[in-house]
Amino acid sequence: MNKTENNKAWFLVLPVVILVAFSAVIPLMTVVNYSVQDIFGPGQRFFVGDEWFRETLRDPRLHEAFLRQLLFTGTILAIQIPLGIAIALTLPTKGWGVSACLVLLALPLLMPWNVVGTIWLIFARTDIGLAGWSLAQLGIDFNFTGDPLHAWITVVVMDVWHWTPLVVLLCYSGLRAIPDAFYQAAQVDGAGAWAVFRYIQLPKLTGVLTIAVLLRFMDSFMIYTEPFVLTGGGPGNSTTFLSQFLATAAVGRFDIGPAAAFSIIYFLFILLFSWLFYTAITRISTGTR
């Protein structure tokens, strides 16, 4: 759509600017303020420059949390994206089954995050949970509260359960946008199922897949509530991801300076990926790829 040039439109945007300034800019400036000062109490604060930043970047616990986060995000992306595409391909395209499948798929997405954790807590325990009990019956000594590997697997399975439907729904809407003529042409050419997927469906899915990968990347980078409820970050620190590390430092230990410095680094990192997301999304909607 060709838009009219009109700077008075700012007045329409103004309420949003004021609101977001209150709920984002002021807090962010406060974080910047904290990150360069050492605060003992009211009126007792010292400017420390980049000390907190240097300390934070050298913190081995942070390095561990960061590596865990990368490993976690990599794992769930490697599972969710292919699985999501595969499921989307099997979804029906017409009839009552479409709506039924969409409703069932959407259900985990609309659940409070702490309830997702609770569900898996109840589901995975060996004494009362269906999954834990079944594993125990099979002779597997499964204990997600004690064994780091088991805890890790449980958190990954939980995230796959929770978010794969989103990838499915995105891919499904991408698949529905392919005109029938493409499939007819493929049939005339005698293309097999794999060829249809490789040369028609996959290229047409690039747009939604970019969105899916970036959304999953960023949201998994912010994961907090589900592992907090399920494992509390343990056993040890084995499922402590970045958000939880930060929340513990800021509210648990009240290490304001380092926590603030870390917040800024974390935020800049996410900002970079938001920019990639924005560029991808605007290219898709304007059709220049």
Next chain:
Amino acid sequence: MRYAFGKIALVFYLLLLMLPIYWLIVTSLQTNAQILGSFDLFPPDPTLANFTRILTDRTWYEGYINSLTYVGLNVVISLSVALPAAYAFSRYKFIGDKHMFFWLLSNRMAPAAVFLLPFFNLYSTVGLFDTHIAVALAHCLFTVPLAVWILEGFMSGVPKEIDETAYIDGYSFPRFFVFIFMPLIKAGIGVTAFFCFMFSWVELLLARTLTSVNAKPIAVTMTRTVGAAGIDWGTLAAAGVLTIVPGAIVIWFVRNYIAKGFALGRV
């Protein structure tokens, strides 16, 4: 053959997807003695005692009321500021529009943990700590950008000629917007309201940090089930089932928009 294989895989996947939810419901229908005592795939003697306890105990149902209050406030605030802004983004070019649009998005993507401490200090300073409005405002951080982005997508689908015709007919901007434009995009407003509701409803970290007693959300009340005598599994499961209800009720109406909502109206 391939077709049948696909169907079986799909049914199998959907069954796996539903299994944990089914188990939550089974657990919620049993007493603690039954949950811990015997292992049954179906509750042998289903009881609604857990649900009755939640719905009659003030400390429990207040959690739901608190959550619904701040979520409701959040939806109203988000929609009322996002509607004019989305209109501006969809119709006009102005200085810094693209930067503004991106800045909003970056807030949707910002980790809530980053804002934890400053929010706590900010709302304590202005005396809003432990009020519903504090949580509603804090959640605006991600619901307002979401609302602007989704609404902009819907508004761009309305031809510009409608605006121009209305202005020629002598409508003022506010009258045109409320009486002509908003009815045209009511589906979009509904979807946006739903997503603001949902994202505010599922968030726990900020809601938990900004409240202590008076505005305590249900998600925090649920942690109460962990007592000295172990965890009250039945009540915990029943509370979980009740938090799924709002999503489950409206899911049918929004089924075609779920992907759109999560992708910020860009699918």
